[in-house]
Amino acid sequence: MVAPVISARGLRKTFGEFVAVDGIDFEVPPGESFGLLGPNGAGKSTTMRMVGAVSQRTAGELRVLGLDPDTHGPEIRSQLGVVPQDDNLDTELKVRDNLIVYGRYFGISRALCAQRADELLGFAQLEEKAKARVDDLSGGMKRRLTIARALINEPRILMLDEPTTGLDPQARHVLWDRLFRLKERGTTLVLTTHYMDEAEQLCDRLVVVDHGRIMAEGSPSALIRQYSTREVCELRFGSERNADAAARLEGLADRVETLPDRVLLYTDDGEGLLERVARLGLHPTTSLVRRSSLEDVFLRLTGRSLVE
Template sequence: MIHAQGLRKSFGTLEAVRGIDVDVRRGEAFGFLGPNGAGKSSTMRMIAAVSPPTSGTLRILGLDPVTDGPRIRARLGVCPQEDTLDTELNVRDNLVVYGRYFGIPRGEVRDRADELLAFVQLTEKARSQVEDLSGGMKRRLTIARSLINNPDLLLLDEPTTGLDPQARHVLWDRLFRLKQQGVTLVLTTHYMDEAEQLCDRLVVMDKGAIVAQGAPLDLIRQHSTREVAELRFGVGEHDRLVEKIADLGDRVEVLPDRLLVYSHDGEEVIAKVHERGLEPVAVLVRRSTLEDVFLRLTGRTLVD
């Protein structure tokens, strides 16, 4: 569905994407993760055939986006990060009018709009104004609109940003159903739990390059341990105490408010900490997550 080799994108002297290789298979959910400025959006715009590559090879649905942009865009669905719904139209007409841009006959596009409203659980809101919808409903409507042309490939840029947990889970369910129906999904997200839930495979980008790629569980196994023990001591004590527990795990990370001990047995770490006469204010044992991998690969420093 997508083949990129040595793909680069530059804006003057700024190289936003620095020679990445990506292959997305039919029917899978593929994710791009990375901090701000990592090159995710630039990559997505090239995949959407709205921004030409500076160099390298890029094929979308077997076509060259430089010469076959209109043919590619006709087969894509795009869900942008910001809702771009038409507030002057009601919910159903947002789908009908958008579908007409693709040349879908009136009768067919109306039937398709009704099917999609049912799919995203908005049938009862069909005649409502867009401004009357909640944030989660607007996102579901945006996804419904991106599906009006029966796309082979659906691009989703931060699909659940700003939604509450309930709305996120409803949206996850809709996206999972789409994947089961054979739609290929490509998404960017800042939510690591979202990437674990939705993505079959993903790449982690940093400073325009791919620093890791694979299935979420494989990345956790490669770059972290099975469990993490979190130890909280008094304010200002963590730097002093790290040497006393450094041998208890594969790796110890010092944060301003806690120590993270990466180990295959978090409970054993806690027991040994107490055996050494150390008394944490609070302890927590949890499994390693994709967030641990992400922060190890890209760092914890804020990127503007």
């Protein structure tokens, strides 16, 4: 069997009496795209910092590329690429120089940095912006440049924290394409995201974390099969009628969930359920049948209450 590039057993991190990560277990094999999902404060970023060898664990075992991050931090960090949530590019340098200067931090020769910079500008579709100021780039371009910079040392693991936050749909899809290409090259991706469609697109496997603990683990499709139904029927009767309608709909679906603006019915046959709803004499103002998504799983496991 191929040894995992990341292995955690009973991984725990506390800050005083506050438990940020509460004894989690997971492994990431080489070449996998692995996701950490969870609400704010769930422990995702704390886990990423421990894996990235910039925060020591409180207890448990952790190995990254076969090494202990607490004792071999520099060796591990030299083989990682890190894409933070907020772009931290050097605005005083031109686009290409951002890559070259960053590469020099890893002890890479200037000539090799220049060669890799040109290759990465092509990969990020930024060749025409090589001599441009960073401040003149769009948000999507800055994000692609940040990813290109993280690849200058040819890392074995690329860690991405909310890679497409704040980007428009076109920029998101361009970025997804770049990450797909990295997967095809065999780069291991570890990412956090609040976009469930992004997790479905990018992650081979993921864990859902809440209050520092793993609530579920598996591929997106497997989690949907385990925690949801094939389809979801969304019915709107009006904010004052939804609760009464939901009470009459109990028993028609695997699960009925009442929200302020609509009623969700989880079923394997949405169209058939709509027919049964009509036979009850219930006539929603709008109805929608859609396939279950990772968002349905996420909200079932972590709840719909806002966490700050």
